[in-house]
Amino acid sequence: MTETLIWILVGLIAIGLYLSWTAGRLDRLHARIDAARAALDAQLLRRASVAQELATSGVLDPAASIVLYEAAHAARQAEEEHREVAESELSQALRAVFADAQQVEVVREVPGGEEAARELAEAVRRVPMARRFHNDAVGAARRLREHRKVRWFRLAGHAPFPLAFEMDDEPPAALLDRSA
Numbered sequence: 001m002t003e004t005l006i007w008i009l010v011g012l013i014a015i016g017l018y019l020s021w022t023a024g025r026l027d028r029l030h031a032r033i034d035a036a037r038a039a040l041d042a043q044l045l046r047r048a049s050v051a052q053e054l055a056t057s058g059v060l061d062p063a064a065s066i067v068l069y070e071a072a073h074a075a076r077q078a079e080e081e082h083r084e085v086a087e088s089e090l091s092q093a094l095r096a097v098f099a100d101a102q103q104v105e106v107v108r109e110v111p112g113g114e115e116a117a118r119e120l121a122e123a124v125r126r127v128p129m130a131r132r133f134h135n136d137a138v139g140a141a142r143r144l145r146e147h148r149k150v151r152w153f154r155l156a157g158h159a160p161f162p163l164a165f166e167m168d169d170e171p172p173a174a175l176l177d178r179s180a
Helices: 002-055 062-077 080-097 101-109 113-145 148-152 173-179
Strands: none
């Protein structure tokens, strides 16, 4: 009888340790999501700031400046539930303004334009990477949260279900061609 109780106790301790390890893993995944989201937000803000700076520099023609400025301003001011759409619209505006290599060359030819074009190219190149890291962390957390043991024992606590950040982040090809 005592031996059976010891084995039951050992089994319960093993299950408890396993559940504790799973809860810790889930907590680390949520922390990774938070860090990746902060990095994504920083890259999106950098891209919008550089685009807005370029739009107000007087380098672009007035129509392109207005389109780029309004899209960048909307992306910076968007509320969280509308952020994906605003960032997608900024990507579309960047592709429209820098649709051909000639526009990029016009920017590069003015004083300080080479630096501005390089900075914008770096910003638009980093956004897809930051978004991919965030969405990978979200996917890992979602897969773990779908396990029965996580749901039954409520190992996720009160953490909200992680959501991926879906947006159009395709960079303008003409801007990246020469900067690569």
